[in-house]
Structures are given as C-alpha cells and as structure tokens.
Amino acid sequence: MARTTIPFGPQHPVLPEPIQLKLVLDDDIVVEAIPSIGYVHRGLEKLAEIKDLHQTVYIVERVCGICSFMHSMAYVRGIEELMGMQIPDRAEYLRVIWAEIGRIQSHLLWLGLIADAFGFESLFMETWKDREKILDLMEMTTGNRVIISANKIGGTTKDMTEEHFTSILNTMNFIEDKLKGVDKVFLNDYTVKKRLVGVGVLTKSDAEDLCCVGPTARASGIKYDLRKTGYSAYKYLDFEPLVDSQGDCYARTVVRVNEIHQSIDLIRQAISKIPKGDIAVPFKGVVTGDVISRLEQPRGEVIYYIKANGTKNLSRLKIRTPTFANIPSILKMAPGSQLADIPILILTVDPCISCTER
Amino acid sequence: MLQNFIVVEKQNIIEEIKKTKSEGYRFAAMTCDHVGDELELTYHFDLNYEMKNIRVVVNMNESIESISSIYGPAFLIENEFQDLYGVVFNGLIIDYKGNLYLSKDAPKAPMLKGEK
Numbered sequence: 001m002a003r004t005t006i007p008f009g010p011q012h013p014v015l016p017e018p019i020q021l022k023l024v025l026d027d028d029i030v031v032e033a034i035p036s037i038g039y040v041h042r043g044l045e046k047l048a049e050i051k052d053l054h055q056t057v058y059i060v061e062r063v064c065g066i067c068s069f070m071h072s073m074a075y076v077r078g079i080e081e082l083m084g085m086q087i088p089d090r091a092e093y094l095r096v097i098w099a100e101i102g103r104i105q106s107h108l109l110w111l112g113l114i115a116d117a118f119g120f121e122s123l124f125m126e127t128w129k130d131r132e133k134i135l136d137l138m139e140m141t142t143g144n145r146v147i148i149s150a151n152k153i154g155g156t157t158k159d160m161t162e163e164h165f166t167s168i169l170n171t172m173n174f175i176e177d178k179l180k181g182v183d184k185v186f187l188n189d190y191t192v193k194k195r196l197v198g199v200g201v202l203t204k205s206d207a208e209d210l211c212c213v214g215p216t217a218r219a220s221g222i223k224y225d226l227r228k229t230g231y232s233a234y235k236y237l238d239f240e241p242l243v244d245s246q247g248d249c250y251a252r253t254v255v256r257v258n259e260i261h262q263s264i265d266l267i268r269q270a271i272s273k274i275p276k277g278d279i280a281v282p283f284k285g286v287v288t289g290d291v292i293s294r295l296e297q298p299r300g301e302v303i304y305y306i307k308a309n310g311t312k313n314l315s316r317l318k319i320r321t322p323t324f325a326n327i328p329s330i331l332k333m334a335p336g337s338q339l340a341d342i343p344i345l346i347l348t349v350d351p352c353i354s355c356t357e358r
Numbered sequence: 359m360l361q362n363f364i365v366v367e368k369q370n371i372i373e374e375i376k377k378t379k380s381e382g383y384r385f386a387a388m389t390c391d392h393v394g395d396e397l398e399l400t401y402h403f404d405l406n407y408e409m410k411n412i413r414v415v416v417n418m419n420e421s422i423e424s425i426s427s428i429y430g431p432a433f434l435i436e437n438e439f440q441d442l443y444g445v446v447f448n449g450l451i452i453d454y455k456g457n458l459y460l461s462k463d464a465p466k467a468p469m470l471k472g473e474k
Contacts, residue, residue: 034452038459046469082359211385211431229407289359292402292409303402305389320387320402320435328431357459 003031010039014117014343017353021330021346025339033334033342035327041357048317053079053287056314057152060304063319064355065146066109067297069102071319072151077231078293078306079153087281091155092233093274097168098141098150099232099295100263100270104175105134106298107256107263110350111186114253117347118195123185130178133171140167155280165271172264183257196250200333200345203247210332213325214300215255216349220247226296237269252348259298286310297322299350321355360400363411368422371414375425378403383410385429390439392471397445401425421446434458442469 004025010018018039024032044063048056060075061068073095080087108131115123135145141164142148150156160168186192202212207220217224218241225241227234242258244251287308294303300322307316326349333345366374383403391398396415399422403410416422424447426433436447437458444467447453456466 038457041459043468049471208384209430211429226407291359292361292411301386303387305387305400305402307391316389316391318387318389324434325386325431327434 008033008342010036012343014113014347015351016113017351019346019351019353019356021334021342023334023339023342028339030334030337030339030342033331035330037327037353037357039357040353044358045317045319048314050313052312053308053314054153054283056317058149060317060319061147061149061151063321063358064352066106066352067102067299067302067355068147069098069150070295070297070302072149073099073232074293074295074302074304075306075317076151076153077295078291078304079287079308081293082287082289082291082306082308083153083283083285085154085281085283087155088278089233089275090159090277091279093236093270094156094158094160094279095151096233096237096270097160097267097274098138098148100266101134101137101168103263103298104260105131105138107260108134110256110298110347111182111253114344114347115186117343118192120185120192123182123192126178126182130175130182133174137168137171140164152280153283155278157280159279165274168267169271172267176261176264179257179260186253186257193250195341195344196253196348197246197248199249199341200337200348201246201248202329202333204245206332207247207329210328211325212300212329214297214322214350215252215259216300216326216329218243219251219255221245224301226294226301231295233270233273234266236273237266239266249344249348256350290316299323299352299355300325302355319358321352321358323349323352323356327351327356360411361409363413365413365415368414368416368420371412372423372425372428374412375401375428378410378412379428381405385425385432388432388435388439390443390445390469392443392469397443399439399445416445418444421448423448424450426451441467443467444470 008023009020020036022034057072060071063071112124112127138148139145142150202220204221207217223241223243288310290307303320305318309315383405386404387402389400400413433452437454439445441459
C-alpha cells in the first residue's frame with residue numbers, strides 16, 4: 001500500500017493549542033512524524049529587551065498561564081543571583097508553596113485533558129472540578145486564579161496568613177481524599193489501561209539521547225528533578241524524584257498522579273517549617289553579567305539565560321521551556337504507533353505550545 | 359558568571375561538542391545573542407545538575423556547522439536561530455529553511471538588535 005502523508009493539527013480536538021505533526025502513514029501505522037510549530041509565536045524575548053527589569057516579571061508570567069508563577073520565579077531568581085541578593089527564608093518557603101500549588105493544578109489539568117482525550121468525560125469533569133479548589137487557593141492568597149503575580153525581584157509581593165495556611169491544609173486533605181477515587185480509575189481501570197499501557201514507549205536510552213526532561217524523562221527511568229538541587233526552600237524539605245521504568249503513556253500518567261501526592265506532602269512540610277519574618281528585601285544597584293537560572297516546572301526543567309549590561313533593560317533573555325525540550329521525543333515515539341494512538345501519545349508529553357513559542 | 363564556561367573557535371566547535379557528548383552531558387539549551395557585528399552562540403549542557411557552557415562567536419554573514427548530528431534535539435533550537443537571527447547552520451538534520459516560526463513574508467531575522 002502506498003504511503004500517505006496527513007496533517008495532524010494544528011487544530012485538533014485534543015490539542016488545546018496549535019501544533020502540527022506531518023504524519024507519514026503506512027496503512028494506519030505511523031512511519032514518520034515531522035513537527036511544525038510557529039502558529040502563536042509572540043516574541044516575548046524581544047519584548048523583554050525593551051521593558052525594564054521589573055516590567056519583565058509581568059512579561060515572563062505571561063509566557064504560560066499554567067506555570068506562570070514558576071516562570072517569574074525562575075526569572076527573579078536569576079536576577080537575584082546576578083545581584084548577590086539574599087532573600088528572606090519566608091519568601092523562599094512562600095515561593096515553594098505557590099510553586100507546588102501550581103504543580104498540582106497543572107497535573108490535575110493534564111489528567112482532565114488525557115481523560116477527555118480517551119473519551120472518559122466523567123473522569124475529566126471530576127478532575128477539573130477538584131482543580132477548581134486549587135485555583136480557589138490561588139485566588140484566596142493572591143487575588144488571582146491564574147496569573148498570580150506573587151514574585152518580585154527580592155522576594156514575594158504577598159504574604160500568607162495563618163488562616164491561609166489552615167485553608168491550604170484543609171484543601172490538601174480534601175484533594176488527597178478525592179484523589180483516592182480518581183487515582184483508582186486512572187491507574188487500574190481496564191479501559192484506561194487499554195489506551196495507555198504499551199503505547200508511545202520511550203526507553204531510558206532514547207529519553208537520554210533525546211535530552212528529555214520532567215515527567216516525560218522520569219517515566220522512562222531518568223531520576224532527574226531539579227528540585228533536588230535544593231533551590232529556594234526545597235533544601236529544607238524531604239523528597240525523592242518519582243520515577244517509573246516502563247516509558248509508556250501509562251508510566252507518564254503514573255508519574256504525574258504520584259507527583260500530585262508528592263506536592264501535597266511538600267506543601268505540608270513547607271507550611272510546618274515556614275519561619276516568620278520579612279517577605280522581601282529592597283532592590284538596589286545595577287545588574288551586570290550573565291547567569292543561568294533553572295527550576296523544575298510541572299512539565300520539567302525550565303532554563304532562563306539572563307544577560308544584563310548595567311542598564312534598566314536586559315540585553316538578552318532566553319527561555320528554554322520544558323516542552324521545547326520534549327518535542328523531539330514525539331518524533332521518536334510516533335513511528336510504529338497506530339494513528340488512533342497519536343492524540344494520546346502527544347498529550348502524555350503534556351505539550352505547552354504557549355511556553356514553546358514564547 | 360556562567361559556571362564551567364569556555365570559549366572555542368568556530369572551527370573547533372564540533373570537536374568540542376563531540377567531547378562534551380562523550381563525557382555524558384545532556385544538551386540542555388542554546389542561546390544566541392547579537393553583539394556588534396557578531397553573533398554569540400552559547401551551548402548549555404548538563405551532567406548531574408552541573409552545567410557546562412560553550413561559546414562560539416561567528417560573524418553576521420558566516421554559517422556554522424549544526425550540532426544536530428551529535429545532539430539530535432538541537433535541530434529545533436538551531437532552526438529557531440536561523441529564523442530569528444539569520445544565522446545559517448550547515449548539516450541540520452531537519453531544516454525548516456527559515457520558516458519554523460516565520461512565514462515567507464515575515465521580516466527577516468527580527469531578533470537582531472535594532473530590529474523592531
């Protein structure tokens with residue numbers, strides 16, 4: 001049978017954002033996939049050269065709505081390192097709490113998307129219903145549900161009260177309880193496993209060759225999680241990277257489900273240890289030099305290269321997002337897969353095109 | 359301020375990247391910056407949470423060898439810089455020929471300093 005080339009995307013029911021794969025098919029088996037991006041490129045790196053250092057916080061928060069807080073966290077940490085600023089411990093803990101709240105909402109969002117992709121609508125609704133409780137926490141502590149603007153150079157813009165901590169802990173208990181039911185379906189349901197087990201396998205060796213990051217890498221057995229470097233308040237918390245060895249769509253789901261539990265634990269630890277005190281130090285002086293700032297977002301390692309020349313603007317800001325690092329893995333996973341599995345396979349990388357195209 | 363930072367000549371970049379690969383480093387990212395009449399290309403690698411940074415400087419009208427035959431995933435970022443800075447990479451494993459992000463009618467090399 002002659003080979004056929006079909007476009008997958010850029011508009012597709014399972015894709016929240018536009019990306020296209022040109023799929024070369026032999027019958028219904030994919031033999032090659034070539035990605036095509038660039039449908040929503042915004043030039044935010046260029047904008048950062050025009051706006052001043054403080055305005056750039058608001059720009060990087062808008063790289064992505066899902067991991068907005070961690071984008072600004074990576075940026076301000078880079079500037080703080082360039083300036084040799086020591087920010088208060090309380091601010092470091094607050095950043096960890098908001099970062100882990102963000103990771104939970106991101107993973108819950110993803111679980112809903114994957115449930116929707118394999119046609120399990122009630123599971124999708126259950127997951128997103130619980131996610132609303134997490135967004136409530138963001139609104140309660142910052143006034144905003146998505147882009148929370150809680151970071152600034154030198155610390156955080158907002159503090160949390162004891163009442164906030166109590167509400168957060170209550171919500172963690174609630175989510176943990178709800179997950180007992182949801183976990184069971186994602187990890188044990190026959191139809192779910194039929195769609196995920198053995199699909200889109202990425203071996204550890206392939207994941208290493210393709211320089212994968214985040215849950216995509218950890219599901220293939222790579223024990224790599226930048227939080228282990230102990231940035232911010234993670235150095236005070238006890239945890240280990242969560243890995244799986246199967247490298248298939250199911251393994252990527254297992255890792256994310258387990259990471260929600262891990263984030264709940266990290267939030268509890270952080271709240272139990274957070275010291276009293278200031279939440280920021282003043283920004284003084286000029287910024288010069290270049291630095292790399294990295295941290296672990298829900299989708300994996302994000303890298304900020306920041307170059308400053310002593311003026312109020314940056315001379316260069318380069319952002320390498322985790323999805324950008326994980327796109328090549330799709331090119332490896334797709335060949336040999338059935339066309340019907342491609343939507344699931346792409347989704348298990350948790351692609352964020354908004355991040356990728358900055 | 360970059361840790362483990364070296365500058366290499368353009369003609370030595372492939373050899374240095376091969377050495378980096380043989381040492382077990384993961385390709386993490388790449389940065390391009392427009393400085394005067396030159397482009398600074400900085401390759402960022404990671405091994406056990408430690409970074410290695412290799413910089414090479416090329417003139418605006420020069421091309422450079424792609425590292426995508428050594429680190430496959432580099433093809434994406436090299437194509438990005440072909441679009442946004444106009445630098446040409448020889449031997450790209452997938453070459454979008456300046457149209458990864460930009461349409462045929464878009465302004466060329468919009469990230470160069472001075473471009474709006």
